[in-house]
Amino acid sequence: MEEGKKTLSLLSLIFGVVGIVLTFTPAGIAGIVLAILGLIFASKAKRSEGPNGMNKAGFILSLIALILFIIVVLIIGIFIAGAAVGLAALASL
Numbered sequence: 450m451e452e453g454k455k456t457l458s459l460l461s462l463i464f465g466v467v468g469i470v471l472t473f474t475p476a477g478i479a480g481i482v483l484a485i486l487g488l489i490f491a492s493k494a495k496r497s498e499g500p501n502g503m504n505k506a507g508f509i510l511s512l513i514a515l516i517l518f519i520i521v522v523l524i525i526g527i528f529i530a531g532a533a534v535g536l537a538a539l540a541s542l
Contacts, residue, residue, distance in 0.1 A: 457494035458503035461487045465510025472517045481518045487511030 464487030471480030491508035498504065 455494070455498055455501065455503060457490045458498055458501060458507060461491035461494055461507025461511060462503055463487075463507075464490065465507045465512075465514055468511060468514030469517060472514055472521055477518060477521065480514060484511045484514035484518065487514070 464483040468480045468484035468487060471477060471483065474480070487507055488511045491504045491511060494501075494504040494507070
């Protein structure tokens with residue numbers, strides 16, 4: 450396969466990297482959308498372009514972005530729950 454024909458692989462790689470970066474910003478929702486698109490493009494690239502390192506890397510980075518997003522949301526939820534419990538304890542004084 451020619452190097453110029455690996456558009457889907459390149460898109461999956463870019464979306465995976467940008468998804469990881471956006472996970473730690475207030476634009477985390479955009480990061481999760483890009484991570485999901487990266488997974489889709491990586492699977493399409495594997496079928497149409499054949500297996501190569503770029504689509505494997507895009508798949509792995511998109512999967513990491515997805516997992517990091519879930520972890521960040523859980524941590525934020527724990528902090529919010531802790532703050533709510535603390536405020537409830539203060540209100541009962």
